[in-house]
Amino acid sequence: MIYKETGQYKSSYKSDHAIFPLLQDKIAFSTLMFIAFLIIPFVINSYWEKAILVPFLIFSLAAIGLNILTGYCGQVSLGTGGFMAVGAFSTYKIMTSFPDMNIMIIILISGLITAAVGIIFGLPSLRIKGFYLAVATLASQFFLVWLFNKVPWFYNYSDTGQITVSERTMFGVPVTGAEAPSYATYLFCLVLVVVLSFAAKNLIRSKMGRSWMAIRDMDIAAEIIGVPPLKTKLSAFAISSFYIGVAGALYFAVFLGAIEVTESFDIMTISFPVLFMIIIGGLGSMLGSFLGAAFVVTLPIGLKFLMVDMVGLSAVTAKHFEITIWGLLMIVFLIVEPHGLARLWSIAKEKLRRWPFPY
Amino acid sequence: MSVELLNFIETVLNGLMSGVMYSLVALGFVLIFKASGVFNFAQGVFALFAALTLVGYQTGQVPFAHLINELFGTNYHNWYASMPNFLAILLTMVTMIALAWIIERLVLKHLVNQDPIILFMATIGLAFALEGVGDLMWGSDVKVLDVGIPSGGSIWLEEATIGLAAEGSDYYGMYVDVLNIWATVIAVILVVSLALFSQYTKTGRALRAVADDHQAALSVGISLRSIWILVWAISGFIAMVAGIMWGTESGVQFSLSLIALKALPVLILGGFTSIPGAIIGGLLIGVGEKLAEIYIGGYFETGALENWFAYVMALVFLLFRPQGLFGDKIIERV
Numbered sequence: 155m156i157y158k159e160t161g162q163y164k165s166s167y168k169s170d171h172a173i174f175p176l177l178q179d180k181i182a183f184s185t186l187m188f189i190a191f192l193i194i195p196f197v198i199n200s201y202w203e204k205a206i207l208v209p210f211l212i213f214s215l216a217a218i219g220l221n222i223l224t225g226y227c228g229q230v231s232l233g234t235g236g237f238m239a240v241g242a243f244s245t246y247k248i249m250t251s252f253p254d255m256n257i258m259i260i261i262l263i264s265g266l267i268t269a270a271v272g273i274i275f276g277l278p279s280l281r282i283k284g285f286y287l288a289v290a291t292l293a294s295q296f297f298l299v300w301l302f303n304k305v306p307w308f309y310n311y312s313d314t315g316q317i318t319v320s321e322r323t324m325f326g327v328p329v330t331g332a333e334a335p336s337y338a339t340y341l342f343c344l345v346l347v348v349v350l351s352f353a354a355k356n357l358i359r360s361k362m363g364r365s366w367m368a369i370r371d372m373d374i375a376a377e378i379i380g381v382p383p384l385k386t387k388l389s390a391f392a393i394s395s396f397y398i399g400v401a402g403a404l405y406f407a408v409f410l411g412a413i414e415v416t417e418s419f420d421i422m423t424i425s426f427p428v429l430f431m432i433i434i435g436g437l438g439s440m441l442g443s444f445l446g447a448a449f450v451v452t453l454p455i456g457l458k459f460l461m462v463d464m465v466g467l468s469a470v471t472a473k474h475f476e477i478t479i480w481g482l483l484m485i486v487f488l489i490v491e492p493h494g495l496a497r498l499w500s501i502a503k504e505k506l507r508r509w510p511f512p513y
Numbered sequence: 514m515s516v517e518l519l520n521f522i523e524t525v526l527n528g529l530m531s532g533v534m535y536s537l538v539a540l541g542f543v544l545i546f547k548a549s550g551v552f553n554f555a556q557g558v559f560a561l562f563a564a565l566t567l568v569g570y571q572t573g574q575v576p577f578a579h580l581i582n583e584l585f586g587t588n589y590h591n592w593y594a595s596m597p598n599f600l601a602i603l604l605t606m607v608t609m610i611a612l613a614w615i616i617e618r619l620v621l622k623h624l625v626n627q628d629p630i631i632l633f634m635a636t637i638g639l640a641f642a643l644e645g646v647g648d649l650m651w652g653s654d655v656k657v658l659d660v661g662i663p664s665g666g667s668i669w670l671e672e673a674t675i676g677l678a679a680e681g682s683d684y685y686g687m688y689v690d691v692l693n694i695w696a697t698v699i700a701v702i703l704v705v706s707l708a709l710f711s712q713y714t715k716t717g718r719a720l721r722a723v724a725d726d727h728q729a730a731l732s733v734g735i736s737l738r739s740i741w742i743l744v745w746a747i748s749g750f751i752a753m754v755a756g757i758m759w760g761t762e763s764g765v766q767f768s769l770s771l772i773a774l775k776a777l778p779v780l781i782l783g784g785f786t787s788i789p790g791a792i793i794g795g796l797l798i799g800v801g802e803k804l805a806e807i808y809i810g811g812y813f814e815t816g817a818l819e820n821w822f823a824y825v826m827a828l829v830f831l832l833f834r835p836q837g838l839f840g841d842k843i844i845e846r847v
Contacts, residue, residue, distance in 0.1 A: 478645025
């Protein structure tokens with residue numbers, strides 16, 4: 155009953171190609187946007203901003219990026235942390251070299267730089283695939299982190315090797331640095347995420363996106379029907395890296411403020427969790443990227459609440475428990491629903507459609 | 514002989530021996546990948562878990578002591594003061610076999626016929642879970658592991674080589690850690706016995722049959738499940754050996770599990786499906802890494818090349834042979 159599409163006729167190509175073809179989806183999406191843009195900014199506080207909303211938005215962006223590469227183009231990548239580090243360090247370098255540049259432009263340029271780096275590290279994908287490629291992308295992870303850790307030019311020869319963000323404003327309100335109000339950082343990330351998600355969604359529906367999926371489904375067959383593997387694979391690497399780079403730039407400039415590359419962009423803290431986000435959310439699904447990011451960001455908070463506040467364990471033991479439960483949940487999830495949360499949602503939609511009277 | 518040449522030989526020797534350590538870890542990967550098609554990321558954590566368990570048995574720690582003490586306010590720490598090495602190793606082996614059985618029952622059985630990437634993610638989950646359980650059971654502090662393997666520089670080799678240099682040159686002989694020599698000997702014994710086992714026993718033949726073709730093996734009456742348990746148990750055993758070696762060298766701590774990342778370039782160099790590949794790949798990477806550190810590392814001023822050099826080496830190699838050194842030839846059909 156709730157999800158009934160009966161009576162919703164599509165009488166033009168435009169309505170046929172709409173991103174949300176169903177009225178119910180349109181309503182749900184508008185409500186969500188209304189809440190996100192017009193309600194949350196007024197009620198947000200520092201805890202919600204720092205612990206849940208901003209990391210959720212940033213990791214959604216990273217998950218979309220990885221989903222383009224892994225979910226849509228079928229190239230498994232474990233180098234997400236390295237590419238996020240490229241975004242973060244380009245932001246830092248541009249920020250310190252051009253103090254007057256607008257932060258939005260800096261972040262987009264950082265994305266473009268990451269895209270260029272992504273193309274270079276995507277080159278092996280033309281020759282190797284599967285796990286061999288996955289391990290090869292690990293090379294980018296280790297090499298990039300080593301580079302930013304060991305070459306002092308990247309962190310402006312500071313003694314600690316840390317990079318720290320300075321204050322930048324949008325429309326007179328600071329969005330980076332310690333003084334930035336919660337609503338400003340939140341809205342800044344939200345605008346970028348919404349715009350870039352729409353761009354990604356439309357890209358995936360374009361010729362480029364279809365050639366990605368052709369390469370994913372069977373690369374030789376795709377090549378035979380005229381999809382150029384070189385252009386397709388490298389464009390997937392470039393665009394995926396752009397998204398991941400922007401996420402890295404936000405992660406540094408808006409979220410953390412000060413980072414140390416070996417800790418913040420480690421394979422265990424970034425690369426695997428983001429890969430897990432897209433698998434738990436659903437490979438090759440935009441909605442999945444968001445659901446996965448939400449799950450991965452909120453789970454540790456929930457677990458910590460349960461362990462430390464309810465049961466009363468010490469922080470160290472709780473941390474061990476968290477790792478254990480985290481691992482077990484990953485396994486259980488993969489066993490129960492290997493196609494991710496997005497699949498659960500589509501099953502739910504199917505159920506809702508005939509809801510009170512299933513047959 | 515000139516001092517340069519002697520230094521070069523010393524570097525190669527040390528490289529070969531650290532390569533053996535890489536091979537040990539890579540071997541566990543290859544065995545599991547061949548038999549069950551699972552790219553087992555948890556291999557490094559296996560080594561950590563085995564080493565932790567071994568230390569725990571040796572020193573008589575009460576499992577989950579921290580947790581029990583925190584929950585019930587008790588103060589348990591040790592059951593007994595010490596246990597003979599032999600018995601502790603035996604018990605650890607039993608534990609690793611039990612672990613293999615549990616993994617097959619709880620994880621693998623439910624994931625048959627899934628995509629390789631899903632299985633890979635499941636082993637990452639396994640790595641997290643095992644690491645957490647290991648820490649909960651035995652505590653996360655750095656532990657000293659000593660099962661009686663000697664370590665330190667080999668005096669014999671130093672004295673034997675000191676005379677090789679030309680008269681009057683400042684040469685103090687070669688430095689090679691005895692522990693590495695032991696590791697090499699044990700690794701050779703392990704590989705030879707594995708080869709003999711898979712060549713001459715019935716179970717070994719079944720193992721190779723499963724590695725070649727799952728369905729064909731099933732159709733001639735080989736039980737896939739028992740073979741999988743066996744393979745995971747063997748990998749657990751290899752992980753234990755690797756854990757003992759690495760743990761003796763640098764203490765038992767979390768970083769031990771990162772040796773899995775060290776073994777990955779070895780795997781792509783040698784090919785995922787080849788046991789000789791794992792060994793020769795390990796040796797090549799070990800030598801390459803040591804040579805790079807000494808002969809190229811100087812130009813960078815920053816050092817610590819070893820984090821990524823192996824990967825780049827493996828990558829360059831892959832450009833010429835995408836299936837690795839000894840991997841099965843990749844045949845693609847539409």
